[in-house]
Amino acid sequence: MSDIRVKICGLTQPEDVAAVAGAGARYAGLVFFEKSPRNISFETAASLALQMPVGVAKVALTVNADDAFLDALVAAVPLDMLQLHGRETPDRVAEVKARYGLPVMKAIGVAEAADLAAIDVYAQVVDQILIDAKPPKGADLPGGNGLAFDWRLLQSRKYWQKPWMLAGGLTPENVALAVRMTGARQVDVSSGVESAPGVKDPDRITRFLAAVAEV
Numbered sequence: 001m002s003d004i005r006v007k008i009c010g011l012t013q014p015e016d017v018a019a020v021a022g023a024g025a026r027y028a029g030l031v032f033f034e035k036s037p038r039n040i041s042f043e044t045a046a047s048l049a050l051q052m053p054v055g056v057a058k059v060a061l062t063v064n065a066d067d068a069f070l071d072a073l074v075a076a077v078p079l080d081m082l083q084l085h086g087r088e089t090p091d092r093v094a095e096v097k098a099r100y101g102l103p104v105m106k107a108i109g110v111a112e113a114a115d116l117a118a119i120d121v122y123a124q125v126v127d128q129i130l131i132d133a134k135p136p137k138g139a140d141l142p143g144g145n146g147l148a149f150d151w152r153l154l155q156s157r158k159y160w161q162k163p164w165m166l167a168g169g170l171t172p173e174n175v176a177l178a179v180r181m182t183g184a185r186q187v188d189v190s191s192g193v194e195s196a197p198g199v200k201d202p203d204r205i206t207r208f209l210a211a212v213a214e215v
Contacts, residue, residue, distance in 0.1 A: 004179060004212050007165060008205060009061060009190040010038030012198055017051045019202035023209040028056050029083065029190070032073060033063045037198035038190065042076035049078045059083050059105065067099065074100050081105055083130065094125040103127035105165070109134030110149045116157065123161040130188060133168030148174075154182040172207035179215045187212065 008020045009029030020028050030045045031038040040048075049058045057080040060073060064086035073079075082100065084093060085107040097104045106126045108118050111134040119129055133149040148169025166184035171192035179187065191197065193204040 004184070004215060005165075005186040006209055006212055007059065007186065007188040008193060008200070008208075009059070009188055010036070010194075010198065011048055011200065012038055012040055012044070013200070014048065014051060015202070016200045017048055019200060019205045021053045021056055023206050024213075025056060025205075025209060027059050027081075027188075028052055029059045029061050029188070030077070031061045032065070032069075033061065033085075042073060045077045057081055061085050064088065070096065070100065074102070081127075083107065085130075085132075090122055090125050093122065097125065097127075105130050107132050107167070110153060110168075113153055116153065119160050119164070126162060128186075129160060129162055129164040130167050131164055132188075148178075151178055151181040154184075159183075170208075172204055172211050175208060176211045176215050179212065 005026040007027035007029055008025045010031050011017060011020065011028055030040060030048065033039055052058055058078065059081045060077065060079050061083040062070065062085065079102060081103045082096060083105045084096065088106065093104055093106055104126050105128040106122045107130040108122060109132055110116060115134065123129060133147045163186065165186035165188050166178060166182055167188035169192065170178055170187055170189045175187060178184065189208055193201055193208050195201040
């Protein structure tokens with residue numbers, strides 16, 4: 001059994017919780033971004049979070065959220081981590097971490113080697129880094145676009161000051177290769193385990209975890 005941790009992001013239905021927990025994922029992502037097909041209400045999120053078994057961390061994905069939104073979110077949904085997936089500055093990340101007392105993960109979009117410099121900057125203020133593919137220009141979504149970046153960019157730099165997670169275009173078919181190329185010890189998937197945008201496929205979730213376990 002692999003010790004690589006898996007995050008399944010964008011849960012929307014009770015059956016998603018069962019599939020994620022049953023397959024052995026360690027993180028479950030709940031999306032709070034209106035433009036996303038995976039966006040859910042606080043009420044739905046609270047229900048899903050309460051069904052999550054012990055051992056699966058509940059992660060809230062937000063995009064450039066203000067204090068009022070985050071105050072309401074944290075009050076309504078029992079969470080284990082906040083994932084900031086927008087243009088939040090290091091100072092804003094530090095503010096969020098201090099205000100809510102929750103571990104914070106910051107997403108960093110990567111398309112070329114120069115983009116990696118931001119990881120060292122944000123590593124000073126976060127608990128974890130999510131290294132994702134930079135969205136194409138004009139895209140509505142900052143993540144969950146099913147796009148991968150060139151994993152060779154990480155081959156010369158596999159370690160940072162904080163734990164990191166690989167995201168962007170991962171699927172049951174390519175995740176083993178991605179892990180071998182990058183040395184990732186954590187991976188995140190959303191659209192890669194769906195049958196349609198926002199619709200999780202239990203079989204693909206199982207296959208994704210199985211592929212990781214074989215690395």
